[in-house]
Each structure stands twice: as C-alpha cells, then as structure tokens.
Amino acid sequence: MEAKPKRRTKERILxxxxxxxxxxxxxxxxxxxIGELxxxxPGNLYYHFKNKEAIVEALFELFRHEVHEELVLEEGRAATLEDLWLYLHLLFQLAWKFRxxxxxxxxxxSRYPGVASRFKQVIGLQARSVAGILSSLAMRGExxxxxxxxxxxxxxMMVIASQWLSFEYVRHPRQDLGSDVMANGVFQAMSLVSPLLSAEQQLAFDHLAAPYLSQ
Incomplete structure (x- = not known):
C-alpha cells in the first residue's frame, strides 16, 4: 500500500x-x-509565518477562495427556491468550517485591518448572490x-449568517456546539422569504422546512 505523502509544515500550521x-x-x-503543539x-514557525497575524491572513485567504469556489452563482441561470436553500446551506457550512x-x-x-476590508467584500458578494436568487424568483412571479x-x-439574511454563531454561543455558553446549529440558522434566514412567496412556492417552502418544524 502506497504511503500518503507527508503534509508540508506550512499546511500543518494552518x-x-x-x-x-x-x-x-x-x-x-x-x-x-501553535509551535509547541x-x-x-519558533524559528521554523517564523520561516513560514512571521506572526499570528500572517496565519490569520492565510486562513482568511483559504476562506475567501472557498467562497469563490462554492458561492459564486452562474450568471443568467434561472434560480429556484431550492437554489436559495442550497446556497444558504453552503454559506452556513462554510461559516462553520471557519467559525x-x-x-x-x-x-x-478590529484586530486585523487587512481582513476587515476583504471580509466586507465577501459579505457583499454573498448578499448580491442572495439578491440575485430572490430577483429571479420575483421575475417569475414566485x-x-x-x-x-x-x-x-x-x-x-447576511445579518443572520454573520451573527448566528455569536447568538448560539450566547444561548449555550457552556455547551460544545455542533454543526447542526447552522441548519437552524438556515431555517431562520429562509423564514424571511416565506411571507412573500406565491401559494405554490409556499407549498414548496413548507416541504423544505418540514424537518425543522417537526423538531
């Protein structure tokens, strides 16, 4: 059996x-x-990252790369209610991965100005993508x-997505949260759309929301 290649030190640090x-x-x-673990x-760690800020910056770039890989929608495609649900699931899953x-x-x-401007761009991209899906639904009368x-x-929806983990940590300060808390955040974000859906789309929403309503 072929041995797996060793991970590079930089990858292990991240x-x-x-x-x-x-x-x-x-x-x-x-x-x-991090070095001790x-x-x-210290010299080896410094060779790859001169300080913790550099590590945070590198992790944020990984996060931003995944946003562009997974959360950029195809232009011109007619989006559905299921697309919105899936998009929010991916968004919340990524938020959990880089929680x-x-x-x-x-x-x-506040601590990392270099991250601040790029974080703003990411949230803006996500908001535009969500607005694009909603606009597609509106154009078809759904x-x-x-x-x-x-x-x-x-x-x-972006307010809910960006603050959901903080909200859950306040609600459960002495518990180890699991990724399932993010699914509840998706439901809360989707609930903003429900009152404005057409009758047919409301049935589709009720079907998608059934697992959450039965909890």
Missing part, C-alpha cells in the same frame, strides 16, 4: 491553527502555542417583492 482558533477563539491562541521551533471568523467578527475585523424588499431581505 490546519492546527484553524482547529485551535475554532475550538477556543483566535484571541485565546498564541503563535508560541506541532513540536516545531473563528464568525464567533466574534467584531474582534477579528416571490411578491419589490427591488427594495429584495435588497432588504438579502442584507437581513
């Missing part, structure tokens, strides 16, 4: 940093701790909403 940041919060982890010298960015976003953007209402809903 993998462990993401795990620790997610587990206890980025502000509670030091570069020294990996059994590498250190979302558990305290104010702290992250959503009764004006352009202003669509923009407002898209922004409100």
């Amino acid at each position: 993998e462990l940093s993401l795990s620790r940041f997610n587990a206890v919060g980025e502000s509670n982890v030091t570069a020294t701790e 990996l059994s590498i010298s 250190f960015l979302y558990r305290d976003p104010v702290n992250v953007v 959503l009764r909403a004006t352009r202003h209402q669509i923009q407002t809903m898209a922004v409100n």
